[in-house]
Amino acid sequence: MLLDPYVSDKPVIVYDANEARTHVIRYLRKYEDITLIKRPLEIADYLVQTSEGTIAVERKRASDFLSSISDGRLFTQLENLTEYEDPRLILEGAVFTNCKGGRCFTIDSVGKSLHKKKSARSQPRTVWSTQFWVHPHAFTSIYKKVQDMGIRIVPTGSVHDTADILHFWATQGERGEHLSIRQKPKTFTDLDKQLYLIAGIPGVNTKRAEALLKEFGTPMAVFHSFLDYPAKKYPVGGIGDKTVGEVRRILTKNLMEGAPRRMIEHEFKSGVAELAAILHRKENELKGMTVPQLKEELRKRGLKLGGRKDELVGRLLETIPEEERVDIPLFIERYEALEKSKTEFHAIPRELRSAYRRFRRGAGK
Numbered sequence: 001m002l003l004d005p006y007v008s009d010k011p012v013i014v015y016d017a018n019e020a021r022t023h024v025i026r027y028l029r030k031y032e033d034i035t036l037i038k039r040p041l042e043i044a045d046y047l048v049q050t051s052e053g054t055i056a057v058e059r060k061r062a063s064d065f066l067s068s069i070s071d072g073r074l075f076t077q078l079e080n081l082t083e084y085e086d087p088r089l090i091l092e093g094a095v096f097t098n099c100k101g102g103r104c105f106t107i108d109s110v111g112k113s114l115h116k117k118k119s120a121r122s123q124p125r126t127v128w129s130t131q132f133w134v135h136p137h138a139f140t141s142i143y144k145k146v147q148d149m150g151i152r153i154v155p156t157g158s159v160h161d162t163a164d165i166l167h168f169w170a171t172q173g174e175r176g177e178h179l180s181i182r183q184k185p186k187t188f189t190d191l192d193k194q195l196y197l198i199a200g201i202p203g204v205n206t207k208r209a210e211a212l213l214k215e216f217g218t219p220m221a222v223f224h225s226f227l228d229y230p231a232k233k234y235p236v237g238g239i240g241d242k243t244v245g246e247v248r249r250i251l252t253k254n255l256m257e258g259a260p261r262r263m264i265e266h267e268f269k270s271g272v273a274e275l276a277a278i279l280h281r282k283e284n285e286l287k288g289m290t291v292p293q294l295k296e297e298l299r300k301r302g303l304k305l306g307g308r309k310d311e312l313v314g315r316l317l318e319t320i321p322e323e324e325r326v327d328i329p330l331f332i333e334r335y336e337a338l339e340k341s342k343t344e345f346h347a348i349p350r351e352l353r354s355a356y357r358r359f360r361r362g363a364g365k
Contacts (some may be wrong), residue, residue, distance in 0.1 A: 003183060010033055010034055010035045011033070011034050011035070011048075011049050011170040011171055012034070012035045012036075012037060012049045012170070013028065013034055013035070013036055013037070013047070013048050013167075013170050014036075014037045014038075014039050014041070014043070014045060014046065014047040015028075015036065015037075015038055015039075015041075015045065015046050015047075015168055016028050016038075016040065016045050016046070017040050017234075018041070018045070019045050019059070020038055021157040022159065023160075023163075024159045024160075024163045024166070025163075027159065027160055027163035028163045028165075028166065028167065030127075031061075031167050033171060034167060034170050034171065035111045039327065042080075042170055043056065043077075043080040043081060043083065043084070043085075044056040044057055044058055044081055044084065045057055045058055045059045046059065046166060047084075048166060048169045048170050049170060049194045050085070050086075050169060050172070051172070052085075053085040053086055054084055054085055054086065055084075055086045055088055055169055056081055056082050056084035056085075056086065056087050056088070057088050057089075057166065058078065058087075058088070058089050058090070058092055059092060060089065060090065060091060060092065060094045060132070061093050061108045061164060062091065062092065062093030062094055062095050062106035062107060062108055063093070063106045063132075064106050065091055065095070065106075066095065066104055066106060066132040066134050066139075069134055069139070069142055070132060070133075070134060070140075072205060072207040072208075072316070073205075074142070075206065075207065076205055076206045076207070077141070077148060078146060078151055079206060081333055082149055082150060082151065082152060087149075087150065087151045087152070087153065088152045088153075088154055089146060089151050089152070089153050089154065090154050090155075090156055090162055091153055091154070091155050091163070092108070092155075092156050092158065092159065092161075092162055093107050093108040093156075093157070093158075094106065094155075095137035095139065096343055097139060097140075098136065099136045099137075100305055101134045102133070102136075103131050103132060103133050103134065103135070103138060104123040104131070104132050104134050104139055105131050105132075106132070107225070113336075121201075127298070131291075144298045146319045150242055154316045181250070194213060194218075194219050194330075195209045195210060195213065197219050198212055198213060198222055199252075201222075201223075201226075201247055202240070202242075202243070202246050202247055202250060203243035204239070204245065204247075205243075208236070208238055208239060211236050211238070212225075212236055212239075215235060215236050223251065224265060224266075226244055226247045226248050226251060227248060227251065227252070227266035227269075228266075228269075229242040229244070231245050231248070240304070251266075252267075252321060253327070264291075265346075266337075271334070271337075271338040271341075271342075271348065272338070272348065274334060275331065275334055275338065275348075275351065275352050276349075276351075278326065278327055278330055278331045278334065279326055279331060279351075279352065279355055280323035280325070281319065281325070281326065282320060282324070282326070283313065283325070283349060284318060286313045286317065287309075287313055289362055291309055291312065294309065294312040294313065294316065295312065297316055298312060298315065298316060301316070301319055303315055304317065305317075322350065326355075326359075330364070331355070331356070332356065332359055333361065335348075335352065
């Protein structure tokens with residue numbers, strides 16, 4: 001979407017609807033040599049027209065800057081900002097570090113008073129925000145990373161100074177021919193594409209996408225992990241059982257109500273696990289018994305009582321016919337259903353294949 005032609009021949013500043021009630025817009029309205037236009041912006045808070053292109057501006061008060069570091073929002077927003085030709089970050093206020101305490105403090109406004117007629121005592125120019133438990137060493141590293149991303153960091157003292165710098169950028173050169181509302185096309189690397197794919201998972205942002213990819217190696221392994229790990233034992237921090245459950249539901253639910261062309265890995269593994277449970281039903285039942293209970297069963301059958309628990313279980317199993325240990329008709333039915341629906345990429349374990357052939361031979365007699 002382009003703003004062209006303009007409603008006037010003045011330089012244009014486009015601001016996001018979320019900025020409409022800020023004092024920055026109030027101050028900008030005082031300038032008669034620019035045109036302000038409100039638009040819902042997907043990326044950035046302000047777009048400034050210049051003769052060299054579009055300046056995309058993300059405005060952050062000092063406290064918001066530190067809080068966005070804490071909750072992981074910062075780099076998601078800044079990565080999007082780099083899709084414009086000239087990304088800039090306005091850091092409004094000041095950040096003070098406390099290395100000994102391992103935290104940072106901020107002042108959100110250090111500039112001009114909003115109401116000139118009021119005295120300084122009735123309207124202080126400085127407002128202390130709460131402290132943030134962001135270590136100064138981490139803060140300086142993040143500051144450098146922002147610069148390495150090609151984003152200019154422009155400090156301002158207050159909303160008045162922010163408005164002034166936006167006005168200066170808009171009026172310093174000749175008026176451009178158009179102002180791009182959409183960002184410039186970006187050439188994505190394979191890593192960018194992988195992170196973009198993973199970040200599309202519900203409840204997963206860019207920061208968590210990086211952690212998932214680092215943990216599992218490939219996007220395919222990431223998707224499988226939500227099906228393979230129990231929800232409460234998921235190995236990546238920050239992803240709780242609710243998120244895992246929701247992702248699992250989205251990955252496995254057939255919302256199009258169409259016949260699936262192939263069985264997914266999660267369904268195949270569930271089918272294999274069900275066959276193994278049918279085959280080893282009696283064995284698992286005996287393993288769940290205590291040693292005294294097993295010895296009582298052996299005593300009833302006149303068998304030797306000595307040995308470890310696994311030896312007692314094996315001795316009992318040898319005396320029980322296979323047709324009593326396994327529901328053979330059910331095993332054959334489930335095996336054939338799995339064999340019919342699996343793909344060429346799935347291999348049923350040898351133990352289950354051998355049991356099926358043995359049961360089929362016995363059924364044919």
